[in-house]
Amino acid sequence: MCGIIAYVGTKPCKQTIIHGLSRLEYRGYDSAGLACIDEKHKHISYHKYAGTTTTTSPVQRLEQTATINGHIGIGHTRWATHGVVNEENTHPHFNCQKNIAVVHNGIIEGHEKIRKALIEQGHDLHSTTDTEVAAHLLGNHLKKHNDLKTAVMEFSQELHGAYAFVFLLEKYPEKLLIMRRRSPLVVGIGENEMFAASDYLAFSDKTNKVVFLPDDSFALLSKNNIELYGFDGKALQVIEHKINSLSQKIDKQGFDHYMLKEIYEQKHAITRTISFYNLIGSTNKTANKDDLTKPYEPNYTDAIWRQLTLNPNEVGRLKSINMIGAGTSWHAARIAQFFFEYICKIPTRVHLASEFRYMPFFKDTNSTYIMISQSGETADTLEALKLISGYDQHSIALTNVASSSMVREAQGFLPMQAGPEISVASTKAFSTQLATLFWLANRIALERGIIDEKQMHDAEGDLFIAAEILEASIENYKLEITQTLASQYAKYDRFIFLGRHISYPFAMEAALKLKEISYVFAQPYPAGELKHGPIALIDEKTPIFIFSVLDDLIYQKLVSNAHEVKARHGHLVVFAFEGQDELIKAADTAFVIPRVNPLLAPLAMTGLMQFFVYHITCVLGCPIDKPRNLAKSVTVE
């Protein structure tokens, strides 16, 4: 986890570092710090802050108070893995002489052993982090070898785990030492300046010329030069990429929170998704490659063409589909399983990324793995992808960040058209994942002759309708939610969310949304399981939510579940569709939305569910965009 930014150049580094940190806060915001080589005194000076107050984040405190003066510096925003949130554990960390400073993203395995050895050698360690050992250990190697390159090579042999490091060394006041094993690190090349960061976003307004540091490599960055080496000391070729980026201003545009803004962006994001895929997926292949420079996010057009849709032969051969994701992306996959099985009749399995790696793997040349991830950096999903690649198994990354590690690792790439998602709680990423996967299922069905061009066209139309309803239903209930319902439901401290068939994974997503932003406990259950245990929990203090479906048979089963709740004096809230009168009548509170294609029922309900959860959280006064203990991108396993 954590975000790293570093600068070397001709300008004062403070603003670049602070600006980069504020763009990296999605990777963690427990604490933040920066260090630079002081221009005048030629030594390292630094500032650190831990903990977020209700009004100020650690990065904002750095901006307000840090006084540093130099042209080379490093910064870090932390999501705590080893060691509590306090100033001692805040990066940068130092060696004993404080002439080496380091920022780190990742986890150093076996750091306890290294720490013990360092203490036995007489080193003074001040934090309980794994990172601090790196500064001391590198110091040891630099004492042993006058040559920086040799010292780094030896140092890399002693470290295990995942890491992206940037070191500031007083002895080399013009150079940044950067290193990477498994955690992401990207270099930006400017005019007489270089940047290094965990994510291109940190400096995307400064340059679009980048170098993705290869795994197991290190580099020495000076303002005009990159010297790149493998851990074995061999010089590596520096490969420059141009990010085709629309420089985006990231602000709340008048909304109180990014989450609310992003909820409202969904209709357009889905529309953009359909138009985008319609263009590149057109069967007459007349789409002009240049048209693809238009997508919302930075894109490598070549990557889009790289097996965006599987080629016809491969589609014909497909005997199964696998999807892998974490959190909300996993929920999207669980819903999309219904798309692939119902529309293309292809057996589909969905795997939780954090579990997948530890299960036996069965290579299948007639299968593909779709890796679903908003960030394209989630460590659990990325590691699962690397395992799959190791077996030469076909894979496709469905992500929102075209410059992400997953896009580079997978064979195919399905870009999401969500646009930057800033709030930790995923909203528009979820809905555009659903839209993309629904489109893909239909596109595969077309390729296999299961549906014809007209049905493909109708499917795209169904997506447009679902997007309309997603937004219109927010408007329908806006007043009721903001004036009464949000306050009424903010009084409860636990909920049960029920769904069946395609609405069960949606209930899981709704429960995750409520838990992560409001800290209120919500337990999702398949409605049919209620009678096998959870029914014992029904009382007047635990509202039961039922998310309906548009399949008549399954709807009837949900109606029975609703009666079971009411027979026990439970408080019932339903998200239902027009005409589902029996369910609506049984409810204490009912949200009713227009009918859509049954497979798009969850997508149509998404906006209203998120809006309701958002307003409950507003009543509770929680920091919506940055919930406690969380980070937007989870880059540790």
Ligand code: M6R
């Ligand atoms: O970037 P990813 O989609 O791979 O992230 C996966 C999860 O960490 C993410 O969906 C998380 O569950 C969100 N906070 C949910 O709102």
